[in-house]
Amino acid sequence: MLDWLFPSPSERRLLGEARLRGPTAWVIAIMSFSIVIIGAAGLALANTAGVLTRAIEARYSIQVPAGGGNVEALLATVRSVPGVNSAAAVPESEMRRTLERWLGPAAQSTELPVPALVDFDVSSGAKLQEVASRVHAVAPEAKIAAHREAVGPLLHSLRLLQWVAFGLVLLLSAAASAAVVLAARGALDTHRFTIEVMHGIGATDVQVTRLFQRKIAIDALVGSIAGAAVAGLVLLALAAGASFAGELTGGATLSGADFLILLLLPLALTALATWVARTAVLAALRKAL
Amino acid sequence: MARRVPCARLERDKQLTQVAEFDSVGLRYGTGAEVLRDLDFRLAHGGFYFLTGPSGAGKTSLLKLLYLAQRPTRGRIRLFGEELSDARREVLPNFRRRIGVVFQDFRLIRHLSAFDNIALPLRIAGATDEQVEGPVREMLAWVGLADRASARPPTLSGGEQQRVAIARAVINRPDLLVADEPTGNVDAAMAQRLLHLFSALNRQGTTVVVATHDVGLISATPGAQLIRIENGGIADPTGTLRNPPRSRR
Numbered sequence: 001m002l003d004w005l006f007p008s009p010s011e012r013r014l015l016g017e018a019r020l021r022g023p024t025a026w027v028i029a030i031m032s033f034s035i036v037i038i039g040a041a042g043l044a045l046a047n048t049a050g051v052l053t054r055a056i057e058a059r060y061s062i063q064v065p066a067g068g069g070n071v072e073a074l075l076a077t078v079r080s081v082p083g084v085n086s087a088a089a090v091p092e093s094e095m096r097r098t099l100e101r102w103l104g105p106a107a108q109s110t111e112l113p114v115p116a117l118v119d120f121d122v123s124s125g126a127k128l129q130e131v132a133s134r135v136h137a138v139a140p141e142a143k144i145a146a147h148r149e150a151v152g153p154l155l156h157s158l159r160l161l162q163w164v165a166f167g168l169v170l171l172l173s174a175a176a177s178a179a180v181v182l183a184a185r186g187a188l189d190t191h192r193f194t195i196e197v198m199h200g201i202g203a204t205d206v207q208v209t210r211l212f213q214r215k216i217a218i219d220a221l222v223g224s225i226a227g228a229a230v231a232g233l234v235l236l237a238l239a240a241g242a243s244f245a246g247e248l249t250g251g252a253t254l255s256g257a258d259f260l261i262l263l264l265l266p267l268a269l270t271a272l273a274t275w276v277a278r279t280a281v282l283a284a285l286r287k288a289l
Numbered sequence: 290m291a292r293r294v295p296c297a298r299l300e301r302d303k304q305l306t307q308v309a310e311f312d313s314v315g316l317r318y319g320t321g322a323e324v325l326r327d328l329d330f331r332l333a334h335g336g337f338y339f340l341t342g343p344s345g346a347g348k349t350s351l352l353k354l355l356y357l358a359q360r361p362t363r364g365r366i367r368l369f370g371e372e373l374s375d376a377r378r379e380v381l382p383n384f385r386r387r388i389g390v391v392f393q394d395f396r397l398i399r400h401l402s403a404f405d406n407i408a409l410p411l412r413i414a415g416a417t418d419e420q421v422e423g424p425v426r427e428m429l430a431w432v433g434l435a436d437r438a439s440a441r442p443p444t445l446s447g448g449e450q451q452r453v454a455i456a457r458a459v460i461n462r463p464d465l466l467v468a469d470e471p472t473g474n475v476d477a478a479m480a481q482r483l484l485h486l487f488s489a490l491n492r493q494g495t496t497v498v499v500a501t502h503d504v505g506l507i508s509a510t511p512g513a514q515l516i517r518i519e520n521g522g523i524a525d526p527t528g529t530l531r532n533p534p535r536s537r538r
Contacts, residue, residue: 010408010418016400194398200358201457202386203413204379289360289378 007214014198015191015211024183024216025223028273031176032227032266033234035169039265040235042165043258049158056147058085058123062135064116064142071116077138078118083126090117169265176269177276180216184280187212195285205285213278220273224266232262307331307367308465308496309355314364316350324350325521328364332465332498337491339507340500342518348500349393349469351518355498356390356467357381369464386414389463389495391471395454397442403453404429404438410461428456431486433479447474455483459490466490468499472506484509 062074071089078087095114099107106112122128128144135142148155188195195208239253254262309332316325325347332338340348353359354366357373366374368384389410397406407428408421429435432452442450451474458466466487472480484506491497499506507513517524 008418010405010412013401013405014398193396197396197398198409198413199382200356200385200390200396201410201413202382202384202388204382207413286378289358289381 007210011211014194015187015215024179025219025226027179028176028220028223028269029227029230031172031179032224032269033231034227035172035265035269036228036231036262037234038165038168038172039262040231040254040258042162042169043254043261045158045162045165047253047255047258049155049162052151052155052158053148056151058121059147060120060122060128060131061145061147062116062118062120062139062142063145064118064139066113066115066139066141070139071118073138074116074118074135074142077134078120078131081126081131081134083123084131085121085123087118087120090119092116173269173272177272180220180273180276181280183219184212184216184277185284187215188281188284196288199285199288205282208285209278209281212281213274216277217270217274220270220277224269224273228262228266306334308334308336308369310365310367311354312365312367314354314361314366316347316354316359317362323362323521325354325361327522330516330523332496334496335491335494336496337488337510337513338496338498338516339510339513340498340516340518341502341507342524346518347521348518352390352467352469352498352500355465356388357385386410386461387464389458389461389466391451391455391458391466391468393469393473395442395450397450397453397457399442402439402441403434403445403449406442406453407456407460409457414461424460428460432456432482448476448479451475452479452483455486459486462490462493463495466495466497468497468501470501470503471499472501472503477505480506481509 311328314328411421
């Protein structure tokens with residue numbers, strides 16, 4: 001099945017020693033570089049969305065607008081509800097530091113009322129209604145909010161970006177395929193005479209196609225591996241200099257499976273280019289008698 | 290020059306009396322006028338034919354129909370007992386492998402050596418590099434180019450290129466040999482040798498069709514028949530084709 005990859009010396013001589021004309025390998029290298037970078041970004045976005053989802057799925061906040069006079073009672077109440085795994089009050093100083101970014105020194109003023117805030121995590125069987133009724137018994141004005149509702153738009157954007165990355169990978173693959181089609185047609189034009197002679201002597205389309213398929217496969221393999229190697233270096237440099245990104249995304253990184261996918265991308269691109277070249281050459285040959 | 294032929298095909302070919310049958314065949318290129326019209330003739334198995342006629346009469350076009358480089362625009366062509374006028378193109382390579390062609394312009398592949406050019410039909414038929422070595426060396430010696438095996442066509446003279454083209458056409462011992470002006474670029478002695486080669490192949494059962502203006506070549510082949518083309522048609526459609534043509538007797 002893959003014997004076309006290993007032609008005899010006489011078969012190699014049929015199209016001459018020169019490699020295929022044109023920048024096929026370069027175009028594929030650029031496409032491969034872009035595909036790996038965008039693929040890595042897409043996978044990282046998917047992981048980030050996963051980490052965020054896991055982190056906030058079971059997390060809720062209790063907000064008491066009047067302030068923190070009864071925070072300790074509130075904490076004790078929440079912790080007493082079955083299914084609540086943990087509960088912690090957000091220190092007032094931390095909230096004032098946060099407000100300081102918008103309000104400046106005025107945020108430290110004791111005249112500025114700061115709400116009490118309690119975060120709690122629940123297990124899957126927890127009854128939120130019971131939490132709410134007990135909380136309202138202690139602090140009637142308290143509001144309970146799910147973190148996932150607040151972060152929902154961000155998660156939605158992350159997932160959208162992930163699909164955009166996936167779409168870009170497909171678009172770049174299509175562009176690489178188009179470049180291969182052009183290269184195949186150019187090669188056919190260059191070797192039209194040889195093809196006519198071979199056909200006249202009784203060569204089948206498949207015999208002629210093998211010659212071009214191998215050359216384009218080699219160009220595609222060289223280009224895609226070179227592009228992926230440069231992309232790998234760029235990703236390493238980014239990873240080394242961007243530990244802050246890990247903090248921002250809750251420690252989301254590329255997993256072993258992700259690296260395997262990224263390694264397979266250039267090989268998939270080579271396989272696609274080879275198949276496209278074969279199809280393009282066969283289609284062009286069918287136009288002749 | 291040994292060649293394996295399936296037994297079933299051998300049996301069938303023995304029963305064939307006609308290698309080629311043309312019935313009301315016409316050919317036009319694009320929307321132009323017909324360059325060949327109403328061709329009705331048969332080529333007998335093992336026959337030797339000369340195709341003659343003035344330049345532009347349609348000899349090369351007729352040969353193209355014979356070696357399956359063109360389809361007729363009307364009429365029927367049967368080759369080796371098979372109707373091929375509108376046959377699927379996938380079946381044509383098998384028939385082309387049974388036809389040796391000497392092109393007027395040689396059509397040698399410039400970047401291949403004389404050896405590789407001659408070996409091409411064998412390799413296309415599936416022979417390995419080891420299997421082609423002996424027959425090709427033998428053929429090179431026969432056409433007097435043993436010492437030019439590695440030369441590429443641009444470095445060969447016109448006559449040498451023609452001999453390589455002829456060697457390529459006959460290396461596979463074809464059932465039908467079609468030659469378009471095969472002696473146009475060789476001296477008289479080489480022309481004689483080539484004619485002997487064609488005759489030897491013919492004696493072994495190959496049907497030979499040679500398009501030529503060379504009266505000497507025709508007269509040196511007494512058993513051959515003539516097909517004279519004029520204005521796209523066969524000039525003597527009702528009479529028996531023979532050598533010399535009736536008009537010259």
